[in-house]
């Protein structure tokens with residue numbers, strides 16, 4: 103024992119403290135600051151590595167995303183398409199069912215819609231075509247989620263791997279069908295279906311002069327879906343059951359929730375909404391089936407859902423942000439004024455998303471700099 | 480020579496937002512001393528200890544170890560200063576062995592073989608019972624705790640802090656632990672122990688430091704203390720520690736269990752030949768060594784455990800109809816009109832959802848009522864506020880997630896909810912575990928209130944003193960069989976203790992008869 107009371111104490115400069123809770127405006131402020139810092143960092147990197155003018159690059163990004171009215175509508179539609187998949191996945195995620203099979207479920211919905219558009223016109227009345235098409239797309243997506251859901255509920259198999267494998271089956275199925283249904287057999291292109299009759303196409307809203315006429319319905323469908331999912335999760339008994347099952351299966355059993363039923367019901371809804379995304383992609387956007395019609399949304403939507411902490415309303419923002427960056431990056435890559443390729447554009451998007459995810463740390467934790475009273479040292 | 484304590488805290492303050500968990504706390508612990516920390520739920524005991532072990536960092540104040548001021552801002556700093564803490568929730572890796580867990584996280588390379596040897600030698604020195612090569616998932620709670628303690632000793636800790644180590648132990652395991660702690664004290668180590676059980680404080684410690692609402696109150700020499708002195712210091716006023724046991728008012732049979740047989744996953748019986756009757760207006764206590772089938776029994780009645788054979792019959796107080804509850808789900812049981820409430824042992828893992836707020840936890844049982852697809856939050860909110868005020872739950876608001884509440888307050892929320900549904904049968908498993916004296920007595924009073932309302936109360940307890948004071952009849956269970964049912968008014972603690980450890984194998988069918996009749 104030394105008993106040396108005058109020993110000098112080295113005091114760490116800062117401490118990391120977990121926050122109990124945070125007021126909304128503080129967390130919003132942290133996020134805004136994070137984006138601003140990200141923009142500065144990206145600007146510096148651009149300047150140092152490529153020698154290009156970062157201001158020009160940002161101009162190109164903004165131009166790519168909202169440069170004209172058509173681009174704005176495209177941006178909104180793509181936001182909606184990403185959001186709807188995010189909504190679907192969130193239902194599963196809230197239940198801790200890690201559905202990463204959005205891709206497969208979307209593709210199956212798209213296949214079902216395409217089949218209806220290809221084979222039904224002329225055979226059934228128009229309104230029946232729409233009903234059958236909507237129903238079959240939703241059911242196809244639901245089945246694709248239901249299969250892993252059943253295995254999870256009854257055999258407790260790992261849903262992550264299972265849903266992932268289901269993606270490959272759907273992808274190959276789509277590849278096979280684009281070959282089978284191709285116009286000139288063998289070239290693997292189905293081509294626009296019902297170009298003249300528009301049978302099975304979602305109707306335009308507004309007249310010829312309205313740029314958004316073919317976009318608006320898609321966006322509105324998703325907007326309504328967002329409100330439904332929000333209310334479903336927060337205010338319905340089903341939503342409550344999803345949270346309880348997700349938090350603790352033991353508690354769910356204790357109060358008599360039928361856990362299997364909740365899992366199955368929820369994955370069906372989750373898959374059906376992915377099927378809806380497939381339907382919109384075919385009937386509302388592309389009017390044909392291609393193997394890459396899903397566009398990676400099944401995976402990107404995972405980020406959308408997590409970044410928004412599984413809140414459907416916040417997800418509108420996170421989808422918008424990601425799509426905005428994507429659109430901007432494409433423009434940066436193709437802008438003749440800038441000598442940048444899409445690799446660099448992707449780096450830019452990556453850095454910005456990294457900052458946004460990274461700032462969660464500052465929302466969950468507080469850093470305290472310690473001022474020391476002169477006494478001890 | 481000037482006197483230097485092994486550990487000294489000076490003016491420690493810690494706030495969580497607006498909550499002051501510790502306010503200007505100063506206390507000290509000597510070398511070769513066992514210091515007990517006593518205080519009500521939420522008085523800041525765990526928070527204070529967490530600051531010595533590097534989990535939290537004080538907002539202000541100083542920590543001295545052997546007279547030298549130290550800064551502890553991580554568990555590693557704590558170990559470097561010879562401080563180790565055994566938390567209430569163990570932090571072990573399930574798939575690794577005891578020895579692997581013990582060396583885990585140490586800097587530099589280590590030799591597992593020599594580690595196993597050293598673990599064995601530490602165990603030998605202090606009298607631990609441990610197999611260094613056993614995997615954690617194969618261990619009982621008490622074995623896991625042993626691993627945690629050795630882990631701390633392996634890192635050469637001189638100051639050991641234990642946060643409610645006995646809450647999860649049987650009396651026998653507790654005795655063993657205390658022997659080990661006394662041996663450590665003789666070795667010159669400093670032991671700081673948090674416990675709510677006053678008899679443990681009195682039998683083990685040298686001095687007692689009392690906290691109240693985050694403030695340091697006093698330190699009392701154990702030799703000069705008794706239960707009422709300690710409670711008064713803790714609560715701040717004199718309270719009576721008596722349980723009033725009223726005579727049961729016209730008891731009638733409410734729940735009849737006959738020849739129950741339940742198997743576990745491996746097909747071996749966890750409950751066998753269990754027969755008993757719970758009556759209205761009566762508290763039926765269940766005593767037994769932890770893990771003797773108490774949990775399975777309650778879960779079987781609640782519809783959560785598969786029954787291989789036997790019957791559970793509920794007698795409706797209004798219609799006198801006999802309902803068979805066997806193999807019914809909790810929902811089906813409720814639909815039969817059986818008002819069965821159940822306070823399970825695992826509060827946050829089963830009875831409540833930690834991440835949900837108090838209001839949403841109130842709805843757990845009742846959300847399904849009515850035809851609407853939407854939730855009605857008004858009633859649960861009113862109920863939450865009522866429970867908060869009537870049971871004095873300490874919480875910032877009704878919309879605080881229950882996981883943020885201290886142990887006692889979590890339990891009040893759960894018991895409050897279960898009682899609010901005006902049950903006819905109320906089952907409670909270890910309802911006062913981790914609760915301070917005051918809250919414990921509040922729970923006993925609630926159970927008594929239910930009894931006088933004509934509820935058939937089934938109370939699984941571990942404290943024999945309380946069981947003989949509170950219960951009208953006590954059923955003793957051992958290895959899944961009933962070792963006897965005795966009258967709570969005439970039987971003694973010793974009698975029950977004997978039945979608990981009685982060899983149940985030689986026990987005949989006769990023993991399951993109700994001897995109180």
Ligand SMILES: Nc1ncnc2c1ncn2[C@@H]1O[C@H](COP(=O)(O)OP(=O)(O)OP(=O)(O)O)[C@@H](O)[C@H]1O
Pocket residue numbers: 122495498499500518519520521522523524525526527873883884885886887888913915
């Ligand atoms: N991480 C935290 N965030 C916010 N508040 C906290 C946190 N940890 C503790 N508290 C609050 O600080 C106070 C003291 O809590 P602490 O856990 O230290 O009490 P305790 O004396 O250990 O109680 P118990 O006997 O129930 O274990 C309580 O009011 C508690 O709600």
Ligand SMILES: [Mg+2]
Pocket residue numbers: 524525526642
């Ligand atoms: Mg504590």
